[in-house]
Amino acid sequence: MRATLIEETSRQTGSMQLTPEEQAMLRGEKGPAVQEAMEFQIEVGSFFEARRFVPITHAHVMGDIEVMGDGGLDHLRGMGEKHARCSVPTSSNAQCMHFHDDARLRQDEDEADKEREILARYKTMRIATTDSCIPYQQVYQPKLGEHVAWGDTGTVIYANSVLGARTNFEAGKASFAAALTGRTPEYGFHLDxxxxxxxxxxxxxxxxxxxxxxxxxxxxxxxxxxxxxxxxxxxxxxxxxxxxxxxxxxxxxxxxxxxxxxxxxxxxxxxxxxxxxxxxxxxxxxxxxxxxxxxxxDAYRYQDSASNIVVFSGPQLSLFEMQGLAELFEGRTVAPGMAAVVTTNHMVYCDAKRLGYVQTLENAGVTILQGVCFYILQRLSKIREENGWTNLISNSGKLVNTITAHRFNTVLRRTRECVDIACTGRLA
Incomplete structure (x- = not known):
């Protein structure tokens, strides 16, 4: 019996060395959700030739109905049935649903219900639903050499580069697994x-x-x-x-x-x-x-259109970006045929509202969305078609690249020029 157990454990772990605590997880002694997560992480670690796991202090999970789909939601439900709970502090990335009453940004109610279910299940798993793609500015700032498991490419590169923390791009399932086990395979940017x-x-x-x-x-x-x-x-x-x-x-x-x-x-x-x-x-x-x-x-070109949109998103805006935009939009109004959208997280929005930035922007006709990034909005291609938006102008290099999948003609411009375009309607 003992020889059989050792053989089975060796087959499951490949070349990875497990601590006694990790072996207990693999045997199911910390519950079926953790056991399943550990089995998956061993597969990932073996693929990348990781020799061991490293403990993490924080996880940042990715998962919204637009990205994970029904299959991902079923996986989340399965974790719930196994009473999954995060073992380290965990925050959530930006969502694809804005839950906002702007008729120009109409979203599917059935999909919205699924998104609400995702957020509810996060809470039962002990995930703080921060809905933020900039957790390093408001939620958690890991220290030099600290190992974390973060999803979302923008968060990962900031953590590795600016903070000196250590993380790979953790895919949706991988980020959940790390949150449950409190560790991640040691490969890639966890190594010197x-x-x-x-x-x-x-x-x-x-x-x-x-x-x-x-x-x-x-x-x-x-x-x-x-x-x-x-x-x-x-x-x-x-x-x-x-x-x-x-x-x-x-x-x-x-x-x-x-x-x-x-x-x-x-x-x-x-x-x-x-x-x-x-x-x-x-x-x-x-x-x-x-x-x-x-x-x-100079390489960007406008297409002829009577209806266009200016977007400040990707990543979400910080409090100081909100302040700067409020100063640029103060006393002005978004022009007919134009739309202007800003996205930020709930924490920044609350402070920006208290400081008057939200009111200034909304007085100018700017739509402010909380907890989302624009390029992952659910049914975004349909939203573009319904509004007849052709050109999307932004000061975000990331946004003008990623959003082309939704068939916008994208144009990168500096911040003040974006505001001028929004308020005059003149494409320059």
Whole structure:
């Protein structure tokens, strides 16, 4: 009997080394939900040739009805039947349902009911339904070297790069499994080797707007589409803000599928160029100037249309972005034939409302959505058709890339120019 048990355990774990606690999970001693999660994580770990698990301090799960579909909802129901509960603090990513009364953004009621069920099941699993794709700005900021398990590409690249924490892109099921077991397979960006820089970028551009950072992400990410490519930005002359680095990371992840970058003298694992590359030579070198940034803007073309939309989303806006937009929209009104949409999370919205930013934006005719990112809205293609929207103008490099799947003609513009377009209706 003992020999049979050892043989079965070895078959299930492959080459992974399990601690006594992990072995107990695999045997089902912590419940069937944890056992199933551990079995899945061993499969993932074995595929990526991980030798062991690392404990995590926080999980950030992805799952909405637009992304997970009915199959994913059934999986969530199955976890509920097994009384699944998270063993570490866990937050949730942005949702695809806005639960907002704007008739132009009508969503399917049956799907909305499923989304409400997802949110309810999150709560029974001990998931804090933060509905945020920027948890690193409001919810949880892991420390240098801290292991976490985060879903959503924008959160992962920020955690690895700006905070020096360690995480891979955790897919929906993987993020749930990590939340239940409190660990994740040690591969990829949990290991030192993957975190070494590989591309040297001499950043000589002025970088005066969030959109410039998105353009930079496109310039670097698009020709180097590699999960394990790690750009190292050097020679920039000032300290970027959290929001600027947020837009850079989101764009690199979108255009290049990248999960990490360094900025010499800024990010914690890049005090020097040598430290960023871990004493290795760059595989590629690039120089980015103001002319290169402008060329990104110049490459976008408008299509003739009487109905267009300006969107500030992807990632959700911080409190300071909300403040800046309120100042730009104050005393102005969104033009006929135009729509303007902002997305943020519940925490930022509450503070922005208290500070008057929400009222200013809504007085100008801006629609503010909580807890979502625009590009994952349920039935977005239909929403575009129903409103006749052709051009989508945004200051988000990530958004203008990802949302093309919904057949918008996308145009990247700087923030002030986006506001001017929204309020004048003139495409420039």
């Amino acid at each position: 080797d993957a975190r070494a820089g590989s591309i040297l970028v001499s950043l000589q551009a002025s970088m005066t707007d969030f959109a410039d950072w998105g353009a930079l992400g496109k310039i670097v990410g698009h020709p180097h589409q590699d999960y394990f490519a790690v750009p190292v930005f050097d020679e920039f002359k000032r300290m970027p803000s959290s929001d600027e680095l947020k837009h850079l990371g989101a764009s690199l992840a979108s255009y290049g599928s990248m999960a990490m970058f360094h900025m010499v003298g800024v990010t914690p694992e890049a005090q020097t160029r040598e430290m960023a590359f871990r004493s290795k030579a760059p595989q590629h070198t690039m120089v980015v100037t103001d002319r290169d940034i402008q060329a990104v803007y």
